[in-house]
Amino acid sequence: MVSSITSGSSKQRRRSTIQSFFIWLTLGLLIRWVLIEPRWIPSGSMLPTLQIRDRIMVEKLRVRLHQPLPLNSIVIFRPPLALIKMGYDPSAALIKRIVGRPGDEIEIKNGQFWRNGRLVEEPWSSVKINYSMSQITVPEGTVMAMGDNRNASLDSHLWGPLPMENIIGTAVWCYWPLTRFGPTQ
Incomplete structure (x- = not known):
């Protein structure tokens, strides 16, 4: 029993x-x-802000709730159609900074970044841009996304505006290595 x-x-x-x-x-x-997921940085397109192999946390709720993303947000996204046509894996994730929102006029001239007719100071980048980009008005439903390492970044200056529906989330925190522990902005 x-x-x-x-x-x-x-x-x-x-x-x-x-x-x-x-x-x-x-x-x-x-x-x-x-809500949130871990990711790692595979390339140098976001140097010096994010280093190769940094581990970051990606907040996804704001995107899921269709909230506007502020300028200078660092976003993780699926490749746009132009990159997929060039052979990029559609399931890959890329990372760049939002530099223009719908209606903004973006231009790169004389090695400097201009938004809405004003020179934009970018404290994360001390290197002069070595290319030009004719003025573009960012269409509705898209953003301009560029790497902080502008001269070594495959970004919107080459493939155009990024559709908002491609955005997965925003990088909010670097958790590894511990020497870089803190917010990503």
Whole structure:
């Protein structure tokens, strides 16, 4: 009689443990899918702001709620059609900084970045841009996204405005290496 009570209690504990595991697993996956997820930096296009192999946290809720993204937000996104046509993996994720929103006039002249007829000071970039870009008005439903390392970045100056629906989220925190621990902006 004692063994059957113990056996029943053991089964209940095991069942409870399994249920708890699946609840926590579901909660963790839900948080990662909806709110925030870890990513790493594979290239130097965001130097010096983000280094190769930095680990960052990407906030995804603002994008899911269709909230406007401020200028200078660092965004993670799926490649636009122009890059996919050039052979980019459609499931890849890229990272750049929003430098223009719908209606903004963007231009690169004399090695400097201009928005709406005004020279833009970019404290994260001390290198003069070595290309020009004719003035473009950013269309509705898109943003201009450029790397901080402008001379070594495959970005909107080459493939055009980024459709908002391609944006996955915004980089909010660098968590590795610990010497760079802190906000990404």
